[in-house]
Amino acid sequence: MNAVEIRNLSKNFGPKQAVCGLDMTVPMGAIYGFIGENGSGKSTTEKMICGLIPTSGGSIRLYDRDHTDPAVRAKVGVLIEAPGCFPGLSVWENMMLQAANLDIPNAEEEVVKVLKLVRMEGAAGNKYKNCSLGMKQRIGIAMALLGNPTLLVLDEPLNGLDADGMRIMREVLTDIIKDGTRSILVSSHLLGELQKVATHYGIIRHGKMICEMTAEELDAGCRTYVALQTGDRNRSKALLSCKYSRVEEDEAGYLRVYDRTTPEEIVTYLYDNGLCVTEIKTDKIGLEEYYIDLMRGGK
DSSP: OOSEEEEEEEEEETTEEEEEEEEEEEOTTOEEEEEOOTTSSHHHHHHHHTTSSOOSEEEEEETTEETTOHHHHTTEEEEOSSOOOOTTSBHHHHHHHHHHHTTOTTHHHHHHHHHHHTTOGGGTTSBGGGSOHHHHHHHHHHHHHTTOOSEEEEESTTTTOOHHHHHHHHHHHHHHTTTSSOEEEEEOSOHHHHTTTOSEEEEEETTEEEEEEEHHHHHHHSOEEEEEEESOHHHHHHHHHHHOSOEEEOTTSOEEEOSSOOHHHHHHHHHHTTOOEEEEEEEEOOHHHHHHHHHTTOO
16 A cells, blocks of 8 residues: 555646646655656646545545545645644744644643654744744654544745754654654755655656656666866866767866776776876765656656
8 A cells, every 4th residue: 555646647737737647646655756847747747646636537545445435544644835823822832833733632741742743842942933944844843743634735835944954854754754644745946955865756757647656766877977187178078078978077077978988998098098087986876866767858
């Protein structure tokens, strides 16, 4: 049984089709990174999963039950856009109000537990309006965790965070699924950060799923390349392009050779042509480059 199973899902807004024949599977216990450019249908799909907007066609099943089933709706926690908090109230007061809305028994105990999980127990007395963006995102996740849901749907929780905020958020997401009882569907444009925590990926474009893969499949599918620097980059690139089919220059000024070769072979080839290699290494493209390649029609 999967946490989410979507088949042939569609959503129309008048003449515009935002989601078109989408298939998607989120396994139990996964952190599923949902990736796509602006307007690709990510948020629309998440809102349909959460029951915030109706579908136009297809099916959404959560834990093998229709997503409109009240029993399964109680298993879903949501943070889309911003948490609904009162700015002048404290974090604790906002959490207790949400617990009352959900009619949660032992509300104080539950609020203490979720605030500790998102590293906010020390800021419970702070007014919400005085919290940083990263703190507000974690408060939103804490609210989504009230009632002990088994599926969390998070829309761009990493946006706008500084390096320390991102680190804390990664730790929080990892801790949430640690016991294997919860799954997380998370969209993000920060693919380098997402790659550090995601166990599965779905890449959507123009409302259609382009591909789904596990983190292991992504790692196996990412091309390895040799990156190097020389004293004469232009001449080196011209020479390497004569021998290899794909040679590119990256933003850091390294020449990348994507063909199947070795650093030793490249060093020897350039040395024989009067060029000295000053730095060379073997590396692999990450999720961001994989995604850009895919959007360009690469394989």
